[in-house]
Amino acid sequence: MVHLYEYSHQGKPVYLMWDVESASLSILDYAAFLCAKKKFETLNASQEKDYFALEETTRKEIENELSELEKDGALNAPALVKEFSKSTEVVKALCLHICHDCNLSCDYCFAGGGTYHTERDYMKAEVGKKAVDFLIENSGARNNLEIDFFGGEPLMNMSAVKEIVAYAKEKAEENGKTFSFTMTTNCLLLNDENIAYLDREMDNVVLSVDGRKCVHNGVRHAKNGKDCYDVILSNALKMRKARGDKKYYVRGTFTSQNTDFSEDILFLNDEGFDQISVEPVVLPDDHPLAIKEEHLDKILSEYEKFTENYLERRSCGKWFNFFHYMLDLEHGPCPNKRLTGCGAGTEYLAVTPNGDIYPCHQFAGLEEFRIGNVFSGISKASVREMFASQCVLTKTHCKDCFAKYFCGGGCAANAYNFSGDIGGQYKIGCELTKKRLEMSLAVAAIEKSDAFKEDNQ
Amino acid sequence: KHINALFKKALCKNCGECQSSVGNQSCKK
Numbered sequence: 001m002v003h004l005y006e007y008s009h010q011g012k013p014v015y016l017m018w019d020v021e022s023a024s025l026s027i028l029d030y031a032a033f034l035c036a037k038k039k040f041e042t043l044n045a046s047q048e049k050d051y052f053a054l055e056e057t058t059r060k061e062i063e064n065e066l067s068e069l070e071k072d073g074a075l076n077a078p079a080l081v082k083e084f085s086k087s088t089e090v091v092k093a094l095c096l097h098i099c100h101d102c103n104l105s106c107d108y109c110f111a112g113g114g115t116y117h118t119e120r121d122y123m124k125a126e127v128g129k130k131a132v133d134f135l136i137e138n139s140g141a142r143n144n145l146e147i148d149f150f151g152g153e154p155l156m157n158m159s160a161v162k163e164i165v166a167y168a169k170e171k172a173e174e175n176g177k178t179f180s181f182t183m184t185t186n187c188l189l190l191n192d193e194n195i196a197y198l199d200r201e202m203d204n205v206v207l208s209v210d211g212r213k214c215v216h217n218g219v220r221h222a223k224n225g226k227d228c229y230d231v232i233l234s235n236a237l238k239m240r241k242a243r244g245d246k247k248y249y250v251r252g253t254f255t256s257q258n259t260d261f262s263e264d265i266l267f268l269n270d271e272g273f274d275q276i277s278v279e280p281v282v283l284p285d286d287h288p289l290a291i292k293e294e295h296l297d298k299i300l301s302e303y304e305k306f307t308e309n310y311l312e313r314r315s316c317g318k319w320f321n322f323f324h325y326m327l328d329l330e331h332g333p334c335p336n337k338r339l340t341g342c343g344a345g346t347e348y349l350a351v352t353p354n355g356d357i358y359p360c361h362q363f364a365g366l367e368e369f370r371i372g373n374v375f376s377g378i379s380k381a382s383v384r385e386m387f388a389s390q391c392v393l394t395k396t397h398c399k400d401c402f403a404k405y406f407c408g409g410g411c412a413a414n415a416y417n418f419s420g421d422i423g424g425q426y427k428i429g430c431e432l433t434k435k436r437l438e439m440s441l442a443v444a445a446i447e448k449s450d451a452f453k454e455d456n457q
Numbered sequence: 458k459h460i461n462a463l464f465k466k467a468l469c470k471n472c473g474e475c476q477s478s479v480g481n482q483s484c485k486k
Contacts, residue, residue, distance in 0.1 A: 017460070023467035032459035058459075065460045074465040093477035144474045180476070329464040333475055333484055338468075348477045405468065448463045 002040040002076055003402035004033060007442040009308070018441055020402050022077035024069070025329060027445050035062040040076065081335045086388040088346050088381070091138040093146040094131055095350040095361045096164070098123045099157040104186050107219045108255060108281045108289050114152035116365040121353040122157045128164035130374040131351045136175050145172070146203075148182045150350075150361055155189035158197075165201050184208065184251070186220070188228060190235035199242045207236040210252040211264020211278065218257060219289065237272055249323060252278040255289035259298045262306035269313065269320045277323030280432055282414050291428055300435050307439040311446060325440040327406075338392070341408025345371075345387025359387055362413035387412065390423045397425045403437040 001020040006013050015033035017026045028036060034051040037043050043051055069075035100121040102114025115121075132147070139145055147168060149161050165181055172179045180203035187207050190198075198205050210216040213229050222228045240248055250273040254261035265278045280299070283290040291299065310322060332338075342348060345359030352364050355374040363369040372378040392398045392409040410433070414426035475484055 022469055023464070024462065025464040027461045027463060029459045062459050065458070069460065069462060072465070073469065074462060077466075077469075080468055090473060092473060142473055144476075146477055328484075329467045332467050334472075335468065336473075337475060337484075343477050347473065445463050449461060 001400065001402060002036070004028075004037050004041055005438055006033070007307075007438070008304070009311070009442070009446055014442060014446065016438075016442060016445055017075075018402060019069075019075050019077055020405065021080050022074050023329065023332065023405065024074035024077075025441055025445055026069070027449055031058050032062045032065065035059060036066060039066065081339065081393070084336075084339050084391050084393055086340050086346055086391060088384040088388045089138075090140040090142055090347055091135055091349055092142045092144065093148070093343070093348040094135050095148045095150050095348070096123060096128055096131055097151065097350060097352045097361065097364060098128070098149045098154045098161055098164075099152040100353050101156055102151060102153045102186070103156065103188050103223055104153065105221050105223050107221075108253060108283055108287070110282075110362060111152065111364075116352070118365055123160055123351075123353040125160045125163035125167075127351070127353065127355045127374065128160055129167045130355060132164065132168045132171055134351075134357075134374045134377075136171055136177060139177065143176070143178055144180065145177050146180045146182065148184070150184055153186055153188070154183055155185050155194055158189075158194065162197070180204075182206065187232045187235040187239070188222070190239055192238075195235075195239050195242050198239065199246070204247040204249070205239060205243065206277075207239055207248065207250045208252070209233060209236050209250050209268065210254070211258070211261070212267050215254075215258045215264055216252075219253075219255060233271065240273055247275070249275045249277050251323075252276075253281050254278055255281045255283075256291050256295050257289060259295055259302060261299075262302050262309060265306060265322065266309060266313075269318060274320040275323075276320055279324065280428075282411075282417070282426070282429065284417070293428065296428065296431055299432065303432075303435050303439050307443060311443060314443075314447070324436045325443055327440050327444050329444055335405075338405040338408055340391050341410070342412075344412050345384055359383065360413060362411075363416075387422065395423055395425070397430070401430070401434070403430075403434045406437050407433045 003018040006015055015028040015030060017028055017036055031054055034047055038051055100115045105113045135145055154161060168179050181201055182204040183198060183202050184206040209232060210220060217227060217229050236250060250268050252264055261278055265276055268276050280291050281289055285292055348360060350358045350361040350364055351374055357371040357373060358364045358369055369383055371380050371383050392404045395409050398404045398409055410426060410429055412422040414429055415424040416422045418426045
């Protein structure tokens, strides 16, 4: 499968050719774009006219170049994997719901204000330690294991976090494992002591800030009613400074109320963050903040606008990394990883404060998806088997998609919430993913292309 | 002359040791 598209860079068209099965990316001149489109897709009337106006020698040259790429396996490559089955035997990552409570009440929170639509609850250290045991026992030969401290707001239960981390490190040494710890926090309780601890113990820290003050305060509210934006931003910047070159992300959410979200990304960069993720909210259509089909055109053009800003900043002293534009086109993940995405329900599981196990944090509290408990083990293996049976190859809507190996088939929770089936489709998510892949491929191509580098000198 | 092949066969080049999330992941091995 070949995907051809045009990207407008500094007012000039850039013609890109993406070979899906081999993950090969080329920049073409207009004549080659026409010939490739004639061969693999369909020309529109204007392109058809231009194609037939090409000189015969030019067409021959291009046909030879396309043939050379095909022979090399970098164009129109056959499907890399035709059959795939996922194991449910190994768990390598747990999301620990360390606290079903929160000091914020965000309008778009999928966890219902942090409580997951249940009573407030805090994970006891004993439950967390049992989860560590469960992870080690079920990790097979895997060396690298991960624990994410999630909420609610995990900083509201730091005593348990510290006990669990200490226990996991002790057990890792006994069992020849390596743990990576991560935490997602709203930054409100990030005092100097917490910053020092997280910097020392966490492999990655995710800091929730939505961007500009008016945007953030419009959707993220302190439960005590106070405007705490300045405190949150200041704490996030302190954490960012403490991290130095270590991993962190400032992570925002955009909604239908700020479809000009590129302004929020650039604001966060101007404030001093260089690892940024700003992502679309996922909410049912009847929610006032939901992103619906009517917002798509604006959001897609906003990604284009952002991409030009991104390229400019990365080339002139304000370099930053945008999470959804990260691509590894040299040493990316293997087909196993690409076909199964996040691993929810199989190698990645979530544990609630009482020790119940779910396929991921977004299924927490849904009884039909409860897999078991860390104290009693897996009681409903059928749920894990259901998740294991899903992959890119089993989803009909992924079959002809050029982004399939970069999205891994999409989010099972989003699919379930929008279609009632974990193998279903969340159509808006698909459209946004495809656009982001087109933009990130354009960034990779332009940054690598000598021609554009010379133009910028 | 007409095609600048910038990245070739990223998929073909490539254990479960990588980070749990996919396009922005790197192969741990």
